[in-house]
Amino acid sequence: MRGQENSEFKTIGYSSSSKVWSNYSAKITEFLAWCDVLSVKINSTDEIRTYTEIDRINFRKVVDKIPLNPIFAVWPSEFFKNNLQYYFESGTTKIEGSIIDLDIKINSGTNNKIEFEVTSQFLSQKMTFDLDHFFKNSGADILWLIDQESGEMVTLADYLNEFPLLFYFQDFTSLRLNEVSSRVAREYALINPDKIETIDWSDTDITAEFDGNKAGKKHIHEKLEEVLNLRAPQILIYDHGSGETADYVLFCEKTDIIEVELYHCKGAGGAKPGSRVGDFYEVCGQSVKSSMYTNVNALKKKLKWRLNSVTTSKFIIGDMTTLNNLYSKNKMFQFKIFAVQPGLSKVDIDSKINELLSATESYIEQGDQLKFRILCSA
Known part of the structure; x- marks a missing residue:
C-alpha cells in the first residue's frame, strides 16, 4: 500500500496473518521507533478516509x-x-x-x-x-x-x-x-432515485398487506401478484409467513441471465403513511435478512424446504420441474431485493426514511451481483 506521510511517499505491506512490513534498512533503535509509530496508528480510533473501496470495510469495536x-x-x-x-x-x-x-x-x-x-x-x-x-x-x-x-x-x-x-x-x-x-460508509445518506420504482395503487387498500382490505379494494399482495403476473415469469412463488424467503419470489429467464427477484411487502400503518419510519423498519429488516438467500444453492435449499413443508408456500406460476430446469441452466443468476411500501411517495420521502432506505441499499449492495429496489407510489 502506497501513501503519503508528512509529504513523503511511503510504501507498507500487510498480510491476512496481521503482519506489517516495509522494505528499507535501519538501525534497531529506528526499527523500534517505527514500531511505536505503527502501534499508535493501529490503536487509533480516529476515522480514516482513503476514498477508495477500503472505506467500505467494517471495523468492529x-x-x-x-x-x-x-x-x-x-x-x-x-x-x-x-x-x-x-x-x-x-x-x-x-x-x-x-x-x-x-x-x-x-x-x-x-x-x-x-x-x-x-x-x-x-x-x-x-x-x-x-x-x-x-x-x-x-x-x-x-x-x-x-x-x-x-x-x-x-x-x-x-x-x-x-x-x-x-x-x-x-x-x-x-x-x-x-x-x-458501524454502517457501511456512504458519501451521501440519500437513496438513489433510480432505485425507486412506482406503480398505481389507486385500486388498493394500502393499509392491508394480505387480508382485511376494504370492500372494492385489493390488498397489497393481491395487487403485487397482479403486477408480477404481467412480467410473464417462468416461476412465481408465494412464500408469505413466518420464516419466509420473501412474500414473492420471481424467476424470469432472459437471453444470457436468469433474473431472481425477492419481494417484501408492508402495509401502511397510519393516516400519513409516507412519514411513518416504523412502517419501514420491518420491510427493510426483511430485505436485509433475505440477502442470505441470494446465491443459488442457499435459495434452492430454502425454497425446497418451504414448498415441501409449509402449507401456505406455493407456486403461482410454474412448478418444481420448471424451477429445477432453471437451476440447471448454464446462465448467471442476477438477484434483486424489493421493499414494497405503497404508502411511500417517490417525490416526497421523509428524511429519516430516506436515510434508512439508503442504509439498507448500502448494506445489500456490498456485492456486485445484488441489487436493492423500492416499489412504492408515484
Whole structure:
C-alpha cells in the first residue's frame, strides 16, 4: 500500500496473518521507533478516509453499553449453512422444524438489555441479551436445538452464546456479542432515485398487506401478484409467513441471465403513511435478512424446504420441474431485493426514511451481483 506521510511517499505491506512490513534498512533503535509509530496508528480510533473501496470495510469495536433502538436481528450464518432443527415443548404442544423458519421479534432495548422473542404462529420463546450474560431464556418454556452430529439437544440460549445473533439498530450499526460494527460508509445518506420504482395503487387498500382490505379494494399482495403476473415469469412463488424467503419470489429467464427477484411487502400503518419510519423498519429488516438467500444453492435449499413443508408456500406460476430446469441452466443468476411500501411517495420521502432506505441499499449492495429496489407510489 502506497501513501503519503508528512509529504513523503511511503510504501507498507500487510498480510491476512496481521503482519506489517516495509522494505528499507535501519538501525534497531529506528526499527523500534517505527514500531511505536505503527502501534499508535493501529490503536487509533480516529476515522480514516482513503476514498477508495477500503472505506467500505467494517471495523468492529468492543463496547460496554448496548446501542439504543434495536430494530431487527439476523440468525448467524451457521444456522443457514447447517439447516439446524429445533424442538419445542409446551404442555401438550410439541413442535419440530428448521430454526431459520422462526422469526426474531425485538420487544424492547436499552443500553443494558435487549428483550426479544423467537416466534412462529405456534410458539414463542422469550429471551434476553445483555453484555454480562449474553443470551438467556426468560420464559418458562425452552426452545432446543438438535446437534446434527451427536443428536443431543442444546438450548437455543447456549447455542447463541457460541454462534450469536447479529442485532441491527436504527442507524444500521450492528452488534455481535460485545462488538459493534458501524454502517457501511456512504458519501451521501440519500437513496438513489433510480432505485425507486412506482406503480398505481389507486385500486388498493394500502393499509392491508394480505387480508382485511376494504370492500372494492385489493390488498397489497393481491395487487403485487397482479403486477408480477404481467412480467410473464417462468416461476412465481408465494412464500408469505413466518420464516419466509420473501412474500414473492420471481424467476424470469432472459437471453444470457436468469433474473431472481425477492419481494417484501408492508402495509401502511397510519393516516400519513409516507412519514411513518416504523412502517419501514420491518420491510427493510426483511430485505436485509433475505440477502442470505441470494446465491443459488442457499435459495434452492430454502425454497425446497418451504414448498415441501409449509402449507401456505406455493407456486403461482410454474412448478418444481420448471424451477429445477432453471437451476440447471448454464446462465448467471442476477438477484434483486424489493421493499414494497405503497404508502411511500417517490417525490416526497421523509428524511429519516430516506436515510434508512439508503442504509439498507448500502448494506445489500456490498456485492456486485445484488441489487436493492423500492416499489412504492408515484
